[in-house]
Amino acid sequence: xxxxxxxxxxxxxxxxxxxxxxxxxxxxxxxxxxxxxxxxxxxxxxxxxxxxxxxxxxxxxxxxxxxxxxxxxxxxxxxxxxxxxxxxxxxxxxxxxxxxxxxxxxxxxxxxxxxxxxxxxxxxxxxxxxxxxxxxxxxxxxxxxxxxxxxx
Amino acid sequence: xxxxxxxxxxxxxxxxxxxxxxxxxxxxxxxxxxxxxxxxxxxxxxxxxxxxxxxxxxxxxxxxxxxxxxxxxxxxxxxxxxxxxxxxxxxxxxxxxxxxxxxxxxxxxxxxxxxxxxxxxxxxxxxxxxxxxxxxxxxxxxxxxxxxxxxxxxxxxxxxxxxxxxxxxxxxxxxxxxxxxxxxxxxxxxxxxxxxxxxxxxxxxxxxxxxxxxxxxxxxxxxxxxxxxxxxxxxxxxxxxxxxxxxxxxxxxxxxxxxxxxxxxxxxxxxxxxxxxxxxxxxxxxxxxxxxxxxxxxxxxxxxxxxxxxxxxxxxxxxxxxxxxxxxxxxxxxxxxx
Numbered sequence: 001x002x003x004x005x006x007x008x009x010x011x012x013x014x015x016x017x018x019x020x021x022x023x024x025x026x027x028x029x030x031x032x033x034x035x036x037x038x039x040x041x042x043x044x045x046x047x048x049x050x051x052x053x054x055x056x057x058x059x060x061x062x063x064x065x066x067x068x069x070x071x072x073x074x075x076x077x078x079x080x081x082x083x084x085x086x087x088x089x090x091x092x093x094x095x096x097x098x099x100x101x102x103x104x105x106x107x108x109x110x111x112x113x114x115x116x117x118x119x120x121x122x123x124x125x126x127x128x129x130x131x132x133x134x135x136x137x138x139x140x141x142x143x144x145x146x147x148x149x150x151x152x
Numbered sequence: 153x154x155x156x157x158x159x160x161x162x163x164x165x166x167x168x169x170x171x172x173x174x175x176x177x178x179x180x181x182x183x184x185x186x187x188x189x190x191x192x193x194x195x196x197x198x199x200x201x202x203x204x205x206x207x208x209x210x211x212x213x214x215x216x217x218x219x220x221x222x223x224x225x226x227x228x229x230x231x232x233x234x235x236x237x238x239x240x241x242x243x244x245x246x247x248x249x250x251x252x253x254x255x256x257x258x259x260x261x262x263x264x265x266x267x268x269x270x271x272x273x274x275x276x277x278x279x280x281x282x283x284x285x286x287x288x289x290x291x292x293x294x295x296x297x298x299x300x301x302x303x304x305x306x307x308x309x310x311x312x313x314x315x316x317x318x319x320x321x322x323x324x325x326x327x328x329x330x331x332x333x334x335x336x337x338x339x340x341x342x343x344x345x346x347x348x349x350x351x352x353x354x355x356x357x358x359x360x361x362x363x364x365x366x367x368x369x370x371x372x373x374x375x376x377x378x379x380x381x382x383x384x385x386x387x388x389x390x391x392x393x394x395x396x397x398x399x400x401x402x403x404x405x406x407x408x409x410x411x412x413x414x415x416x417x418x419x420x421x422x423x424x425x426x427x428x429x430x431x432x433x434x435x436x437x438x439x440x441x442x443x444x445x446x447x448x449x450x451x452x453x454x455x456x457x458x459x460x461x462x463x464x465x466x467x468x469x470x471x472x473x474x475x476x477x478x479x480x481x482x483x484x485x486x487x488x489x490x
Binding site for chain 1: 350
């Protein structure tokens with residue numbers, strides 16, 4: 001032990017340094033979130049529950065039934081049911097299922113979508129008691145999950 | 153007759169009830185404050201759910217402890233097992249019989265050997281802890297009891313010697329007279345005895361089994377220490393005794409070194425506006441500062457290893473306090489009593 005170390009010990013310098021570190025921490029901003037009581041804030045790029053967007057003016061779906069999302073999905077949980085219109089030669093959307101139970105929120109489907117119809121929203125509170133309820137059809141995807149808040 | 157009754161029975165009884173209620177309230181406040189302060193040091197929130205910012209948490213804890221099942225191990229030494237929590241709580245309360253919260257009516261008793269009484273009673277608490285560790289007839293409590301005993305005995309010595317140097321200066325054993333001496337001389341004793349002051353408080357932390365000297369109840373090593381096998385109300389007694397001892401050590405530090413109920417600079421005339429604050433409030437403010445320091449220490453320092461603990465006690469504090477005593481006595485002898 002050098003003389004310097006000894007003097008530091010005897011005059012409790014190390015102790016005071018320790019106090020100087022923890023003291024200000026007492027008044028720092030707290031990191032803890034009061035989650036179920038206060039809704040959690042998610043970062044802007046958060047990927048949550050999928051949503052099929054509709055045209056805000058007409059209320060019709062933006063989906064053009066191109067099937068790109070289903071092909072992009074690594075898990076293959078998207079199913080697009082479509083039919084070619086004989087007159088216009090365009091694909092028409094007949095049904096859309098999204099197995100939200102198996103989704104890993106990679107966002108590849110939303111990136112593949114040419115019309116921004118499919119989007120992963122910020123909602124993440126959609127736990128249900130039956131897994132079958134997580135097979136979302138077109139109507140459910142357009143509506144979005146209903147968030148049930150805990151109350152006493 | 154009525155006067156005697158008032159003086160020796162009714163009046164002390166009222167004081168005792170007030171002090172006991174104050175202590176129980178302090179225990180509850182301290183458990184809450186400890187969780188909150190340590191939480192905020194660690195940038196957490198601490199209890200938040202029971203009442204406003206968890207203010208009713210101590211009440212909830214008390215209710216929980218009251219209704220918990222009282223488990224007594226089959227192989228426990230039953231009479232000792234039952235006796236230990238009682239014996240640990242009694243001396244904790246008893247110390248406050250001589251602690252002056254303020255001038256004349258604000259203490260229960262002013263006995264002429266006050267500080268010796270305090271030291272004797274607090275050593276009695278160690279015995280109860282050892283009994284508690286022994287009675288459960290289980291390994292971890294026994295280890296905890298042994299550690300506790302070794303630690304408290306080795307820290308009692310420098311603590312006593314630190315007190316001796318105070319007594320040498322103040323020339324009195326009564327706690328009230330020590331404070332009055334500080335008033336007369338105009339010096340708080342920590343200014344005259346800084347070494348004794350620091351060592352007294354550190355030994356006090358060790359004496360109450362608090363962090364960083366909490367080896368007897370080190371959760372990570374000994375499960376819970378001497379009170380591992382206790383549950384419910386009996387555990388609550390150990391818990392309460394520990395917190396009351398913390399209050400006692402803080403109060404004693406204030407009385408011995410920080411001028412008890414005196415305002416800062418008791419003899420400086422232009423500070424006399426500070427006298428509008430009642431003496432008891434000054435006393436409590438200083439005590440609360442030391443209680444906060446306890447929590448601050450807990451949030452700051454890691455636990456000592458057992459050999460380090462013993463080394464600090466025997467190789468540092470004991471020689472330093474001894475030297476301090478001798479130097480104090482020498483200075484008094486050669487410069488003061490010539």
